[in-house]
Amino acid sequence: MGIAGGVGSRLARLLTAAGDRVDGLYRRHEQGESLKADGINATYGDLAELDASAFADLLNDTDVLVFAAGAGGKGGTRAVSAIDGAGLTTAIEAAHLSGVRRLVLVSVFPEAWRGLEVSDTFEHYIDVKKKADATLAATDLDWIILRPAALTDDTGSGRISLAPALVHTQIARDDVAATLAELVHAPQIRREVLELAQGPDTIRDAVSRQTLS
Numbered sequence: 001m002g003i004a005g006g007v008g009s010r011l012a013r014l015l016t017a018a019g020d021r022v023d024g025l026y027r028r029h030e031q032g033e034s035l036k037a038d039g040i041n042a043t044y045g046d047l048a049e050l051d052a053s054a055f056a057d058l059l060n061d062t063d064v065l066v067f068a069a070g071a072g073g074k075g076g077t078r079a080v081s082a083i084d085g086a087g088l089t090t091a092i093e094a095a096h097l098s099g100v101r102r103l104v105l106v107s108v109f110p111e112a113w114r115g116l117e118v119s120d121t122f123e124h125y126i127d128v129k130k131k132a133d134a135t136l137a138a139t140d141l142d143w144i145i146l147r148p149a150a151l152t153d154d155t156g157s158g159r160i161s162l163a164p165a166l167v168h169t170q171i172a173r174d175d176v177a178a179t180l181a182e183l184v185h186a187p188q189i190r191r192e193v194l195e196l197a198q199g200p201d202t203i204r205d206a207v208s209r210q211t212l213s
Contacts, residue, residue, distance in 0.1 A: 001091060002068035003042050004031035006151065007106060010177030011066065012040045015184065023058070025050075025069075048082040052093035059098035064184050067091050068106040077124045085128040092139055102190070104144045104183060106176070107133050109168045109195060133193070142190040144183055148176045149197040161199025162206040169197045182207040 002008035003024025015022045025045045035042045071079035108129045136143050149171045156174025
């Protein structure tokens with residue numbers, strides 16, 4: 001989910017290049033055209049309008065569901081609740097209906113931008129994301145909750161810090177996508193909350209370290 005977004009589109013390119021079968025929802029036709037031009041398979045649809053049964057029908061033969069969808073600050077608190085909150089609940093129900101065991105959620109540092117003046121919409125976003133984390137963690141799925149630090153559009157360095165608790169700094173979207181691609185292919189990592197920031201380790205080494213913990 002979120003295949004047309006800043007992280008999701010990057011992840012889709014990486015997985016497609018690796019030979020994985022990729023699909024996801026996009027809401028605007030120009031997004032579909034852009035994804036198609038990059039050789040990425042995607043499906044037109046709106047997460048906020050799908051019920052669990054309809055969503056499950058889209059998950060046939062799916063090994064891993066990555067939930068990178070988000071309101072992106074548009075549409076106010078209602079959109080955040082519908083996509084970041086209720087959207088994840090729908091995805092969880094759909095995973096159960098379709099037999100998908102692995103769900104990777106792209107979340108956010110709970111303390112993101114603390115100490116700065118932020119809007120009521122942002123505070124609502126943090127609250128919804130925290131509740132979404134708790135909802136997923138309470139399921140019997142083989143979940144991973146990945147909490148990236150502040151996202152940037154800088155070119156990825158390929159070097160990160162990945163651990164259950166980190167100081168909130170920043171991370172390039174390129175590196176978030178590359179970390180997700182490694183996690184998708186590491187089924188032994190399950191039922192863990194991991195925070196992600198720029199750091200000294202290669203992405204492969206950082207992920208491999210989690211398989212040994």
